[in-house]
Amino acid sequence: MKKVIHIVGARPNFMKVAPIHRAIAARTPFQQVLIHTGQHYDVKMSDVFFSDLGLPAPDVHLGIGSGSHAQQTARMMMELERVFQEHKPDLVSVVGDVNSTVAAAMVTSKLAIPLAHVEAGLRSHSRHQPEEINRVVTDRLSDLLLTPSRDADANLLKEGAEPARIHLVGNVMIDSLLASKAKAEQLPVLRTLDLAPRGYAVCTLHRPSNVDDPKVLGGLLSAVSHVASRLPVVFPVHPRTRKMISELRLSADFERNPNLRAVDPMGYLEFLALTSQARLILTDSGGLQEETTALGVPCLTLREQTERPITVDEGTNEVVGVDPERIRLAADRVLDGHGKTGRVPEFWDGRASERIADVFLRFLEGEQGALRVASA
Numbered sequence: 001m002k003k004v005i006h007i008v009g010a011r012p013n014f015m016k017v018a019p020i021h022r023a024i025a026a027r028t029p030f031q032q033v034l035i036h037t038g039q040h041y042d043v044k045m046s047d048v049f050f051s052d053l054g055l056p057a058p059d060v061h062l063g064i065g066s067g068s069h070a071q072q073t074a075r076m077m078m079e080l081e082r083v084f085q086e087h088k089p090d091l092v093s094v095v096g097d098v099n100s101t102v103a104a105a106m107v108t109s110k111l112a113i114p115l116a117h118v119e120a121g122l123r124s125h126s127r128h129q130p131e132e133i134n135r136v137v138t139d140r141l142s143d144l145l146l147t148p149s150r151d152a153d154a155n156l157l158k159e160g161a162e163p164a165r166i167h168l169v170g171n172v173m174i175d176s177l178l179a180s181k182a183k184a185e186q187l188p189v190l191r192t193l194d195l196a197p198r199g200y201a202v203c204t205l206h207r208p209s210n211v212d213d214p215k216v217l218g219g220l221l222s223a224v225s226h227v228a229s230r231l232p233v234v235f236p237v238h239p240r241t242r243k244m245i246s247e248l249r250l251s252a253d254f255e256r257n258p259n260l261r262a263v264d265p266m267g268y269l270e271f272l273a274l275t276s277q278a279r280l281i282l283t284d285s286g287g288l289q290e291e292t293t294a295l296g297v298p299c300l301t302l303r304e305q306t307e308r309p310i311t312v313d314e315g316t317n318e319v320v321g322v323d324p325e326r327i328r329l330a331a332d333r334v335l336d337g338h339g340k341t342g343r344v345p346e347f348w349d350g351r352a353s354e355r356i357a358d359v360f361l362r363f364l365e366g367e368q369g370a371l372r373v374a375s376a
């Protein structure tokens with residue numbers, strides 16, 4: 001029986017792999033092995049997602065943990081090489097752009113195992129972003145490039161990828177969102193936090209370029225405080241951001257302003273309950289830009305560029321950078337009733353995982369030879 005290995009490691013991976021795992025189980029005869037690198041290890045950054053998403057417990061847990069990018073990636077590669085040699089997969093599937101993704105991609109292709117990249121082709125065109133390097137390297141090595149939108153196809157073609165490798169399948173993260181939204185909205189999250197539907201904003205920040213530089217982080221928090229002068233802002237704080245806020249003694253901002261509510265990172269369902277009923281989201285996350293577009297909730301992206309331009313061209317996203325004054329003005333516009341409405345992009349329909357399973361099936365049961373010859 002053909003064997004597919006899935007790699008997960010960090011928080012944004014889990015909601016992408018869960019529907020793929022389910023679709024493969026339902027539509028193909030393949031054996032599936034789930035490997036968790038352990039890049040994220042806190043219960044609230046990892047474990048809770050397995051139960052929330054119905055993802056089976058990992059077959060292999062590498063327990064790699066944190067470190068510099070080189071240390072973390074190298075440790076993952078050493079362990080993954082050993083595991084791949086033992087399991088001998090027919091295909092390795094990686095998702096997104098985190099360090100676990102690129103580590104697995106490099107080991108897979110050096111062992112001459114076919115590699116599939118889900119969420120291929122996204123580009124911010126900024127090499128200052130570690131994820132951009134991970135995307136470029138992973139795509140270059142992948143046999144199957146499964147893309148969420150046509151702009152991703154165009155990026156890959158411009159870089160010289162063979163058209164036969166590119167498969168427009170849509171946005172798999174939206175499969176999880178649509179499958180979970182009704183269940184999430186039953187949770188008493190708003191009641192517990194004493195919030196009214198559309199009566200609050202949500203903020204998340206964790207990009208090193210935003211949270212590691214005291215001046216940038218201070219400016220962002222001042223803009224978020226302004227928003228909190230108009231309505232409650234729920235701020236689930238990533239461990240990296242929490243560390244910086246405490247090191248830089250910026251927690252006074254929170255203490256002064258009871259409307260600015262710092263909480264621990266949330267599970268998938270709890271957070272979806274919060275985002276789906278928010279009036280405004282401020283974020284530097286990639287995934288949240290897409291989720292807000294699917295939910296029709298206005299999003300201000302606190303970065304200078306996005307690798308997900310379709311969320312701006314078609315969705316509810318506006319890229320506003322990190323200048324506090326610009327963020328304040330943009331937030332006021334949304335809160336005064338002039339937020340973007342937008343539409344849901346093509347193939348963000350909850351069925352991307354089925355299309356992915358179909359591509360894997362065709363690849364492993366016949367077209368693999370043809371594809372390899374075509375790309376030789």
Ligand code: UD1
Pocket residue numbers: 010011012039040041042045066067097098099100130131206208238239240286
């Ligand atoms: C990683 C991804 C990023 C993704 C983000 C989602 C890379 C290069 N970055 O960033 O693309 O958007 O995950 O969260 O892969 N930490 C904990 N507990 C954890 C995990 C991390 O305390 O469970 C702390 C550690 O101090 C660690 C730091 O957060 O050093 C950063 O973790 P790391 O996995 O290196 O990157 P993220 O910032 O989480």
